Amino acid sequence: MNVLGRESITEILQTYNSDLAEKRFAYDGEASVYTVGPLPQNNFEFVVVLEESIPKRRNPSEDGIENEPYKRSKSSLQSKTFKVEISYVAKVGLNSISEPEKNQDALRVLDIVLRQEADKRGMFLEIGEGLMGVRAFDSNFCQTLGGLCLNMDVSTNVIFEPGPMVDFLLANQKINETRDIDWGKAKKMLKNMRIMASHSRVEFKVIGLSEKPCNQQLFSPGDDEESVEITVYDYFVKRRNIKLVYSSNMPCIDVGKPTRPNYLPLELCLVSVQRYTKALSINQRASLVEKSKQNPPDIIQAMKCNYVEDHILFDCGISIEKNLTQINGRILDTPKLKVGNNEDCIPKNGRWNFNNKKLLKPSQINLWAIVNFSERSDCSQIARELIKCGREKGINIERPHTIFEEDPKCRRATSPVKRVEMMFKQIIDELPNRPDFLLCVLPEKECDIYGPWKKKCICGLGIVTQCISPTKIDDQYLTNVLLKINSKLGGINSLLEIEHSRQIPLVSDKPTMILGIDILHSGSNVPSIAAVVGSRSWPMISRYRAAVRSQSSKVEMIESLFKPLANGEDGGIMRELLLDFYETANERKPTQIIVFRVGVSESQFSQVLNIELDQIIKAYKHLGRSHEIPKFTVIVAGKNHHTKLFQDSDAENIPCGTVVDTNIVHPTNYDFYMCSQADTVGNSEPVHYHVLLDEIGFSPNDLQNLVHSLCYVNQRSTTCTTIVAPVFYARLAAEQMSELTNFEEYSSETSSGEKSVNVPELPRLHKDVVASMFFC
Structure with a gap:
């Protein structure tokens, strides 16, 4: 704003x-x-x-x-x-407001009117660690099958708490003294933050910190390269007559360019109002949930109490019904699961467990080790409890070969990459062979060791790894850890009963590939990461392989689904996934492909068909048999629609499996809302599925049941996903690869306004893990 x-x-x-x-x-x-x-x-x-x-x-x-x-x-x-x-x-004429094909401009203006009124009713929530929540009322007009509707929602966005930079750093790191600031963490947190210089009122973007403290960091204040250098501290105090009280021994904030730094003393920097887009800490997330949660009756009451008749809408001759729209929905049957010993498992409220049950296809773990980067963890106890839990779930786990403890001297004195390298030197020296997997114990969830460790394991050496940072060890926690380990090692935790018995309509009888597509955008000058997961081992639909590529920042359409090379080969994503499907489906090519896409708006639907689907077809033709094009069903899954569903006479959330495909759907397009997960906190938010193309010819009931079932193939936990697992996995794969990649240098180069540079490639996964579910 x-x-x-x-x-x-x-x-x-x-x-x-x-x-x-x-x-x-x-x-x-x-x-x-x-x-x-x-x-x-x-x-x-x-x-x-x-x-x-x-x-x-x-x-x-x-x-x-x-x-x-x-x-x-x-x-x-x-x-x-x-x-x-x-x-x-x-x-802008409002006469066209009732004509869906001509009312875009009129609706856009009315949305601005609504947003202006909603902005007046926001409120702030204290989250902690330098962050605030802003509860806001989102509203927009939309054309539906039942006519023109007002879509209202209450949401909470996270922002940086504005104010002096030093206040933020102390709050963010939960300390009282500036001498205790961890400048490595500070540098990571401040990267790309917008700040304002208090003495000039000019806003800048942070690119980093100075290597030396303010009273030692030299720079040349003039354009003449031969001018005498001066410290940043002396420049502001003696030449600008600005009193600096506590900045002398702290690093400066660098708001310049890679080739020409621009240093500001810390106490002259104010944090600007801006969205916080990084991951929240465990404490921040818990605080946000606690302070922003609202049960269905609370949300309904908030919208009724806070809605004020807008004078501009009144002047336009528009009145709004105060009561919520009444609609009918259907509740789909809960999919049954097949687990070990050929037992059936029936989820309840979107959840199930493995109490007294075994995994469907457990792995055998012979050689493994624990690597401990944490000072507070009892790794011997972790090993004992993990082996015991694994035995109960059907996984035979031998005792760990070694527990590798980090030298305490390395924790503060060495960079994360160096710490990982030093630890792997011990591992390679002591282990007799390549381990089945390595269990890495981290001091905290958001830890700077995570990225370098994962990169070394899955890109450098091809070793499956699982990272944990346990605050408490119980059966549920260890079960979830084992589910992830088993999936990464090629095991199967559970299957859909209709998948196991090959009874999925239109899917089990013909080779069918399911794709999940997503793009992760990290910043204005940071390359985006495109991820596609494809099903494998047909007729199963619970096993997936991921292919991930970097691409130009903020580009919404994937650029490398099909990528012809100079030698005539295809270096794109789809070739990799199509070949994998062929090899794991008894050398059968898919005759049907179901595409789930997430992260695109309604205005981009045509691009999904004209650009991305076209690339998929070209990749398929490139493999041969160009006359045998598979049939496609293309579905866009949307989560940022602000539509909420409530039970008419019940304070509880709507049941999981609820589907709505009348009244509030698009007047001409094929779409439906589905709520697959029963949330116990707050209000359940349905996913809006738009069917852009259906050459396969699903009936609405069969398609909705397939979508619902795909929320229950989640291999990494015992809860169904809020959105179909293929796109959920695609986001996990993109986020995992973003942790392995340092795009800071590229970001600095592109933000400097200098000549454009090629988008750097992501690190390549080792051949021994590239086909695994490494993202679980």
């Missing part, structure tokens, strides 16, 4: 109300405002004066008291004058 723009519009409406004929504005947060009817004239020019609050921080060392916690001082006010011009651009 453009805060400055919104404040300027508010000031204009208050100061120049009579000049504007008391018209109300709907502001889009960018450069456009909308009114009902014309303004008195086509062009205006206003002078606006805004006051902003500048937070300060006082260090007790000014009073001669060292090493005490910092305390806030009162903020000061600073006035700034702006010139704002408003000019007539175009007229």
Whole structure:
């Protein structure tokens, strides 16, 4: 949101109300405002004066008291004058609002009106560790089978808590003294953060930290390369006459370019308001869930209490029904599972367990070891409990060959990559052969050892590994660990009963491949990661292989499904997956392919068919038999639609397996909502499935049951997934590969505005794990 723009519009409406004929504005947060009817004239020019609050921080060392916690001082006010011009651009007619083919512009304007009203009703939640939650009301108009509807939802976004940078670092690392700041963690956290320089009010993006503290870091203040270098501290204190209280012994914030750093003392940096897009810590996630959870009655009441009739909508002649839309839904039968000893397992509320049950196809683990990077874990106990739990689930696990303990001197003095290399030197020296797998014990879940360790194992040496950071060890925790290990080693935890008996309509009788496609976007200048998983070992639909590639930042369509090379070969994703299907399906090519795509908007549906599906077909033809094109069913799964479903007369969530395909669906397209998971906290959110193409010819009932069943093939835990497992796995594969890759250098080069560089490739998986479910 453009805060400055919104404040300027508010000031204009208050100061120049009579000049504007008391018209109300709907502001889009960018450069456009909308009114009902014309303004008195086509062009205006206003002078606006805004006051902003500048937070300060006082260090007790000014009073001669060292090493005490910092305390806030009162903020000061600073006035700034702006010139704002408003000019007539175009007229948007609302007469077309009831015509689905012509009402896009009108609906877009009405959505802006709604969003402006919703923004006034947001509230903040304290999450901790330097983050805040912003509870907001999302609303938009949409055309449905039942007519024009208002879609409303309550959601919570996470932002950085704005204020002095040092406040954020202390809160983020849960410490009181700046001397205790872990600058390695700080550098990772601050990368790409937007900050404002308090002395200039200019906003920058952080690219890193200086190598030396502020009072030692030299730079040349002039454009002349021969100018005398000066420390950052002396430059600001002596040349800019800016008093620095506590920055002298801290690193500087680098907001420049790789070839020309631009250093700012830490205390002159303010954290700007911005979305937080990294993973939340365990404590942050728990706090967010606790403070933002709302059960169905709470959500309904919040929307009713907070909805205010908007004056601009009233001026447009639009009224909104206050009661929720009444619809009918169906509840699909829960899929049965087949587990070990040919036993049936019937999930309840989307969950099942292996109490007194064995895995369907357990692995044999002969040679393995535990690698311990944690000071607090009892690895001998972990080994005993894991072996015991494995025996109960049918996995025969021998005693670990060795427990490798990290030298305590390495933990603080060595980089994560070096620590991993030193540990592997011990492993290679002591283990007689390649281990079946390595259990890695980490000190915490979000640990900088994770990426280098995984990369070394699955890319460098081809060793299956499982990382854990247990806070408590019980049967449920160890069972979930064993499910992941068994899947990675090629075992099978469970199958659908209809899969096991080959009774899936239109799938079990013809070679059918199922694809899940997703793209992970990490930042504005960071390459995106495209991941596709493909089913293998047909007629099974519970085993998958992943293929992952990097591509240009923020590009929504996958660029390498089909990738012709100079030598005439195909180096794309689909060749890899099609060959794997052929090899694991008794040398049969797929005659049917079901594609599940996630992460695209309705405006991009045609691109999925014209670009991505076309690439898949080209990859298939490239393998030969170009006249035998398989039949395709293409489905887009959407989660960011803000549609919620409630039971009419019950405070509980809707049952898992609920399907809605009437009233609130698209008036002409083939789509449906499905809620596969029964959440115990908050409100269950259905997934919106759009069927773009169905050459295979599923009946609606068969297709919906297949989609529902694919939420129960999850091999990594004993809960069904909220979305079909193939796209769930694709996201896991993309996230796993992003942990192995350091795109910082590429990001810095592209953000510097210098010549474009090629997108760096992802590290290649070792041949011994490339076909495994390494992402589980």
